[in-house]
Amino acid sequence: GAVVSQHPSRVICKSGTSVKIECRSLDFQATTMFWYRQFPKQSLMLMATSNEGSKATYEQGVEKDKFLINHASLTLSTLTVTSAHPEDSSFYICSARDLRSNQPQHFGDGTRLSIL
Amino acid sequence: GESVGLHLPTLSVQEGDNSIINCAYSNSASDYFIWYKQESGKGPQFIIDIRSNMDKRQGQRVTVLLNKTVKHLSLQIAATQPGDSAVYFCAELNAGGTSYGKLTFGQGTILTVHP
Numbered sequence: 306g307a308v309v310s311q312h313p314s315r316v317i318c319k320s321g322t323s324v325k326i327e328c329r330s331l332d333f334q335a336t337t338m339f340w341y342r343q344f345p346k347q348s349l350m351l352m353a354t355s356n357e358g359s360k361a362t363y364e365q366g367v368e369k370d371k372f373l374i375n376h377a378s379l380t381l382s383t384l385t386v387t388s389a390h391p392e393d394s395s396f397y398i399c400s401a402r403d404l405r406s407n408q409p410q411h412f413g414d415g416t417r418l419s420i421l
Numbered sequence: 422g423e424s425v426g427l428h429l430p431t432l433s434v435q436e437g438d439n440s441i442i443n444c445a446y447s448n449s450a451s452d453y454f455i456w457y458k459q460e461s462g463k464g465p466q467f468i469i470d471i472r473s474n475m476d477k478r479q480g481q482r483v484t485v486l487l488n489k490t491v492k493h494l495s496l497q498i499a500a501t502q503p504g505d506s507a508v509y510f511c512a513e514l515n516a517g518g519t520s521y522g523k524l525t526f527g528q529g530t531i532l533t534v535h536p
Contacts, residue, residue: 309464311464337522339523339524346429346531347429347528347529348429348510348526348527348528348529349465349510349526350526351523351524351525351526354523398464398465400464400465400524402522404522409455409467409470409514410522410524411467412457412464412465412466413464414462414463414464415462415463415464417462
């Protein structure tokens with residue numbers, strides 16, 4: 306089945322650090338990737354949608370200069386949390402989809418980000 | 422409208438019982454729905470899907486029911502097992518336009534199966 310790999314699985318760093326999270330589709334081409342944030346005991350909230358080669362579309366209330374998204378190839382998207390602060394601590398999850406197929410989104414296993 | 426992140430409701434069942442998890446969706450124009458299972462520390466895992474031209478779909482031990490009149494989905498798990506313990510989310514696909522297949526997730530339900 307389709308596999309999405311997310312790296313790293315866990316990050317602990319100091320306030321003010323920028324953190325990059327990678328999302329890779331391993332056995333299919335991801336025309337579109339999605340980035341979600343999930344707080345404890347809550348649902349997934351979509352942050353942004355990125356299409357390969359285009360600028361990401363951010364959901365209302367998500368700061369594009371804070372959460373930089375790059376989707377330069379059909380197999381890789383990155384999310385960079387710039388100058389992270391404790392309130393950015395969360396579980397970040399990516400998903401990927403090939404819009405040319407009828408397959409649903411496939412999710413990575415998430416990145417637990419803890420800002421001290 | 423968008424689903425709002427809320428604290429998750431819980432469902433506790435005994436092993437071997439049937440479980441029913443409910444979900445209300447928000448957009449009457451959505452035409453595709455998915456149930457996901459999320460185990461602790463992991464991403465959502467696809468369970469079963471249904472299109473809006475159907476009202477029932479069965480998989481292995483799972484059945485999804487769709488009631489478009491009241492915008493309601495349910496997931497039935499037969500003979501629930503301890504390995505079914507997880508958080509279950511419904512998601513609706515916002516079809517058409519420039520949504521690029523964007524999913525909107527429901528609030529989720531924590532299922533705990535007791536041996």
